Amino acid sequence: MSSTLWTHLAKDLRIEWRSKDAINSMLFFALLVVVLFSISFDPRGAFAQQIAGGVLCVATMFASVSALNQAWAREIRHQVMDAQRMAPTSGAELFLAKVLANFLFVSIVQIALAPVFLVMYNLRVAGQAGLLALVLPLGTWALVANGTFFAALAIRSRNRELLLPLILFPIFLPALLGMVQATTSILTGDSDPWLWIKMLTGYDIIFTTVSLLLFDVVFHAE
Amino acid sequence: MKKVLLTLFPLVTVLLMVQGYHQAIYVAPDDAMQGYVFRIIYYHVPSASVAFLFFFISLIGSVGFLAFRRSSPNRAQIADAWALAGAEVGVVFCTVVLTTGPLWGRRAWGIWWTWDARLTTTLVLWLIYVSYLLLRRFAAGPQMQTLAAVLGIFGALDVPIVYMSNRWWRTQHPAPVFGGDQDSGMKDPTMVHALLWNMLAWFCWGLLVLFLRYQVERRHQEYAAIEAQEALEASA
Numbered sequence: 210m211s212s213t214l215w216t217h218l219a220k221d222l223r224i225e226w227r228s229k230d231a232i233n234s235m236l237f238f239a240l241l242v243v244v245l246f247s248i249s250f251d252p253r254g255a256f257a258q259q260i261a262g263g264v265l266c267v268a269t270m271f272a273s274v275s276a277l278n279q280a281w282a283r284e285i286r287h288q289v290m291d292a293q294r295m296a297p298t299s300g301a302e303l304f305l306a307k308v309l310a311n312f313l314f315v316s317i318v319q320i321a322l323a324p325v326f327l328v329m330y331n332l333r334v335a336g337q338a339g340l341l342a343l344v345l346p347l348g349t350w351a352l353v354a355n356g357t358f359f360a361a362l363a364i365r366s367r368n369r370e371l372l373l374p375l376i377l378f379p380i381f382l383p384a385l386l387g388m389v390q391a392t393t394s395i396l397t398g399d400s401d402p403w404l405w406i407k408m409l410t411g412y413d414i415i416f417t418t419v420s421l422l423l424f425d426v427v428f429h430a431e
Numbered sequence: 432m433k434k435v436l437l438t439l440f441p442l443v444t445v446l447l448m449v450q451g452y453h454q455a456i457y458v459a460p461d462d463a464m465q466g467y468v469f470r471i472i473y474y475h476v477p478s479a480s481v482a483f484l485f486f487f488i489s490l491i492g493s494v495g496f497l498a499f500r501r502s503s504p505n506r507a508q509i510a511d512a513w514a515l516a517g518a519e520v521g522v523v524f525c526t527v528v529l530t531t532g533p534l535w536g537r538r539a540w541g542i543w544w545t546w547d548a549r550l551t552t553t554l555v556l557w558l559i560y561v562s563y564l565l566l567r568r569f570a571a572g573p574q575m576q577t578l579a580a581v582l583g584i585f586g587a588l589d590v591p592i593v594y595m596s597n598r599w600w601r602t603q604h605p606a607p608v609f610g611g612d613q614d615s616g617m618k619d620p621t622m623v624h625a626l627l628w629n630m631l632a633w634f635c636w637g638l639l640v641l642f643l644r645y646q647v648e649r650r651h652q653e654y655a656a657i658e659a660q661e662a663l664e665a666s667a
Contacts, residue, residue, distance in 0.1 A: 362578050366570035375565055379558035380585055386551070415588060423581050426497060430574035 213298045217306030224283070225314065231276040235318045239272040240325065247329055255397075257330040262392030265319070265326060266348060266385055273315050273352055274374050277360040280307055285364065293428075300428040301421045304357065308417075311353045312346075319345060335398030344395065344402065347409040348388030351416065355381055358420040362427050384412050444635040451625075451632035459625035468538040473625055475531040477633035479553075482524035484634075485641060486560065486587060489517030493583030496576060508652050511576045514583055515567065516644040518560050524637060525557045559586040 225231055246264045250256075284290045293303055326332060334341070356377050363372040391405035455473035462469030492514025499507035532550065533543040544550065563586055567579045 359582075362566075362581065363570075365572070365574060365578075366566070368569050372566065372569050376562040376582060379555055379562050382555045382558070383552070416585075419585065419588065423584065427578060427581055430577040 211302060214302045214306050217303050218309055221280075221306060221310035222313070225310065231279055231311075232314050232317060234279075235272040235276050235314065236321055238275055239268040239318055239322055242268040242271050243322070243325060243329065252330050254331075258332065258335070258397050259393060261326060261330045261332055261396055263389045264330075265322070265345075265392065266388050268322070269315060269319060269349065270352060270378070270381070270385070272318060273311070273356055274377070276311060276314060277353075277356040278370050278373055280311060280357065281360045281364045282369075300425040303428070304361070304421065304424040308350075308354050308357045311357055312350055315349050315353055316346065319349065332396060334396055336395040336402065338395070340395050340402055340406070341392065344388060344391040344406060344409070347406065347413055348384060348391075351384035351388075351409065351413050352381060354413070354417050354420055355384075358424065358427070361424070365430075380416075384409060387412065440635070441639055444632070444639050447628070447632035447635050451629040454625035454628045459622050460619055462622075465539055468535060471531050471535045473629040474633075475528060475535060476626065477630045478524045478527040478531065480630065481633055481637040482521050482528060485517045485521035485524065485637065486556070487517075488641070489514045489521060489560075489563075489583055490587035492517055493580035493587070496580045497584075500577065507576075509649070511580065512645050512648040512652060514580060515648050516641050518563050518583065520637065520641045520644055522557065522560045522564065523640075525553070525560070528553060529557060556586075562586075 243264060246260075246267070250260060250264075252260055252264075281290075284293065293300075356373070359377045359380075360373050363369045363376065366372050387405040387409040391402040391409065394400040394402040394405070451473070455470055459470065459473070461467055492510045492512070495510030496507050496514060499510060532553075536545075537543050563579060563582050566582055567575060570578050
C-alpha cells in the first residue's frame with residue numbers, strides 16, 4: 210500500500226474513530242429499516258428466508274447513502290478539498306482510501322446487524338453459509354465504490370443529498386440484483402449462487418476500474 | 432444544397448412513416464399464435480433499436496467531451512450537445528419501449544409486467560438516463576458538463592448487459608426472434624418486410640428529432656457563451 214493511500218486511509222479512520230458519526234448513524238438507520246420491513250412484510254417461516262437477503266441489502270443501501278454524503282461533505286469544510294486537489298498525488302489514491310474506509314464502516318454495520326437478522330427472521334442457512342462471507346463483501350464493495358464515486362460527483366450540485374441516491378441506485382441495481390439473488394439462494398438452498406457471484410465479481414471489477422480511471426476527471430472538474 | 436436536404440429529409444421521413452404504418456397494419460399478416468396483437472412488434476422493436484443507438488451516440492458524445500475539453504473547446508461543446516440530445520431522445524424512445532411492451536404483454540401473456548432479466552435491465556437503463564438528465568438539471572456551473580459526461584459513461588456500461596440479458600438468463604421475454612434457436616426467425620417474408628420498413632421509418636424519425644434537439648442545444652450553448660462574454664465585458 211503506497212504511503213499516500215495509507216495517509217488518506219489513516220486520516221479517515223482516525224476521524225471516524227474519534228467521532229463515530231458515520232457508524233452510529235448507519236447502524237441505527239439500518240436497524241430502523243429492518244424493523245420497518247418486518248412490520249410491512251411480516252416475515253414468518255419460509256417467507257422470512259425468501260426476503261431476508263433483500264431486506265439486508267436494502268437496509269445496507271439506505272444506511273450507506275447517509276454515510277457517503279457525509280464523507281465528502283467533511284472534505285469540503287475548511288477547504289480541505291481544495292488542498293487535496295493541489296496536492297501532487299493522484300486523486301485515485303484519495304478515492305481508493307475513501308472506498309476502503311467506507312467499506313470497513315459498512316461491513317462493521319453488517320456484522321453488527323447479523324445477529325439481529327438471525328433473531329428477527331429466524332434464519333437458517335440451507336445452502337453453503339461460507340459463501341455469504343464472499344457474497345456480502347462483493348455486494349458491499351459494489352455499493353461503496355460506486356457510492357463514493359457518485360457522492361464526489363454530486364457534491365457540487367444543489368440538492369446534493371437528494372442527488373446521490375438518484376444517480377447511485379439505478380447504476381447499482383444490477384449489483385443489488387446479484388447480491389439479493391445470491392444471498393437468497395444461499396439462505397434457501399434453492400438454486401446455485403455461483404452465476405450471481407460471478408456477475409457480482411465482474412461488476413465490481415468493471416466499475417472499480419472505471420471509477421479509478423475517471424475519478425481525477427471528476428475531482429478536478431472546474 | 433443543405434437547405435434542400437433539410438427540407439427533403441423530414442418529407443421523406445413522413446412518407447416512410449406512412450409506408451411503415453401501411454405495412455404494419457394492412458400488409459403484414461396476423462401472427463399464427465398471437466393474432467393481431469403481434470403488430471406491436473413493428474413499434475416496439477424499432478423503438479428499442481433507436482433507443483439503444485441514441486444511448487450509444489450519447490456515450491460517444493460524453494467520451495468526446497472528456498477527450499476534447501482541454502484541447503479543442505468548440506469540439507467539446509459539440510460533443511456535449513450530442514451527448515445531451517442522444518440521452519434525451521433516447522429516454523423518449525425507451526419510454527415508448529416500456530409502454531408498448533406491457534401493452535403487448537397484457538394481451539399476449541396476461542400480465543402487464545414481470546421482473547425478468549430483459550424487462551428489468553431495460554427499466555434500469557431508462558432509470559440511469561433519467562438520472563443523467565436529473566444531474567444535468569441539478570448540477571450547476573461549468574463542471575456540470577464534465578460530471579454529466581462521466582455519468583454518461585457509467586450509464587452506457589449498462590447497455591451491453593441489457594443486450595446480453597436475453598441470452599444469459601432464462602427469461603419470460605420472447606426468445607430472440609433473430610439469432611435465437613433454429614426455430615426462431617420470422618417465417619413470413621411479408622412480416623420481415625414490414626419490420627424493415629418500420630425500422631427504417633422510425634430510425635429516420637428518431638434521427639430527425641435527434642438532429643433538431645442537437646440544434647436547439649447548440650443554440651443554448653451559443654447564447655450561454657454570449658451571455659458569459661457580456662457579463663465579463665460588463666464587469667471589466
